[in-house]
Amino acid sequence: MDASFDAVVIGRNEGARLLRALGAAQPVARQVVYVDSGSTDGSAQAARGMGVTVIELDPARPFTAARGRNAGLAALPEAEFVQFIDGDCLLEPGWPARALAHLHANPRAGLVFGRQYEAAPDASIYNWMTDWEWNKPLGPATFCAGCLMVRAGALRAIGGYNESLIAGEDDDMCHRMQAAGWQTWCIDAPMTEHDARLFALAPWWRRSLRAGHSYAELGVLHGAAADQRRRAVLWGGVLPSVAALGLLFWWPAILAVAAVYAVSGIRQWRRFCTQGLGARRAAQASGLLMLSKFAELTGMASYWRARAVGRRRKLIEYK
Template sequence: MNTTTENSPDRENAWQNAVTLSPADVTAIVIGRNEGERLIRCLRSLLPQVGQVIYVDSGSTDGSAIRATELGAQVVQLDMSGPFTAARARNAGLARLTEAEFVQFVDGDCEVEPGWIATALTALAGDSQLAVVAGRRRERHPEASIYNRLCDAEWNTPVGPARAVGGDLLARRAALESVGGYDPGLIAGEEPEMCLRLARAGWSIRRLDAPMTLHDAAMTRLGQWSRRTRRAGHAFAEVSWRHRTGPEGFWQRETRRALIWAVALPLAILLGLLVTPWTGALLLAYPLQVARMALRDPDPKDRWPRAFYTMLGKFPEARGVLEFHLRRLLGRRSELIEYK
């Protein structure tokens, strides 16, 4: 039972620490490429909340670097002679840090909510083992497409201790440095992979019940959604392979599900049809699984489309899994998968 009282030394110290923290203790690292007005909106939302903003530009041709400088951000031009990854860009920003104790990472297509930095700092100040906090990322235009709404639902993760968070997060600099930052070789899934290494090092990660960022997915076509889902499959496969001997079984279930539904079951049906036409009845597994997921979804809004696209998404996910392992066996480097 928790016996901490309102006047306990731990609670009082945490409150005092939170009070002494200020925006100067935080440096924001924004990464982007050709984000246009979304980047400007992102930087303007951050500048009043943090001590410094570092913008890492990855070969933009729309004048993003110039406009970021005009707004007061320190600009880092990522060396594009090597393969681009978001992890490389984030590490390049980390390398420019000076005295900041905390780091806010933001993707350039996101706007940071007012008050988020103060909320996150208070949480970190109250727990010395807490390495990373994230809040609620929302989609800016969910009405624009079902694909935007699928993103919004995906980001609605449980509040409290978390296994991993996404690209927008506020972190303790010492924790990041203790694990060597992001893995620059990953083309996707670099944030959860880093969170896994943080947890192994004894740090904790937490999702706060607070608005954090508004994201502009600008995803209106099936092909965009398919590429994004394919990238997720690639991330599942690569991260689970790298940590395949770990006790966590990190992303192994997600990888298996994609292969079962999009590779193993279709192959079983095709081979079975050579023996008996009754094997075609196995196709009913797909609508039955869609119905099962929809009926178990506690949010009635879009529950059937969410279930349908979750099942449909196993196919591009499986493609991403197979692409990773094929390239791995051939000794080839994975290429970036972009949906914008």
């Protein structure tokens, strides 16, 4: 089996984390390309100092993760397999062999990814929730995040990533790859360590806003993320509206809505407790999960407002 692959790392002002990401990829990849999206912290120069091929994107066009990945892929025209890595992630040494073996054994596999995990999940409830979200279902039709090993020809055949998307570009790519007859595999193997460094509510809220934006746009593009949109509308919009109307016209409605939230919160609390969380941390997790519906609905609404006036939204950065 040919065990060679190339790596594309994308980043923007990742600092020391980028150097660690590049350092983890260099010993195992045939070639490493770093694509920089307007960093002001010397990332591009530092990457060049490590002997990495560096592409600095022209700031005249909007930066997106999709644009960065496409630029990296274009710089590797002969590559058969490409590992995409976000600049705040460390590649597991044993992952490439597992990924390549899976791609060779499954000729209809367009891509494969494994378990991404947080470097410090217990440092904050926000880190823990991010780690929890990374735990994707296993199988041949799962939707990846930014880190994955792709069959380069399959990605080129579907036109690469959609560079106009400021969020949800990975889900969009998986939808198009599946529509073209390719499988998008998640396998049970550690792949990358991610460093979220989320220690406050504000950046976590922006991250949830971005998720809501992607749910709305994926719905337009593919009719996807319907369940996520329904939950955001119900918990973040419908029930609060019912409570507000109850305040004006029929106060028992407020108690009914409060009871629905309480029942849901207790159910989520029990679920998190069964996953090994203590009672306090499980309560925090269930509360954040509910709060995320308000952020997601806000993100969805911002997408629809921008779409209605024909305005392109800027990147929603949370770090």
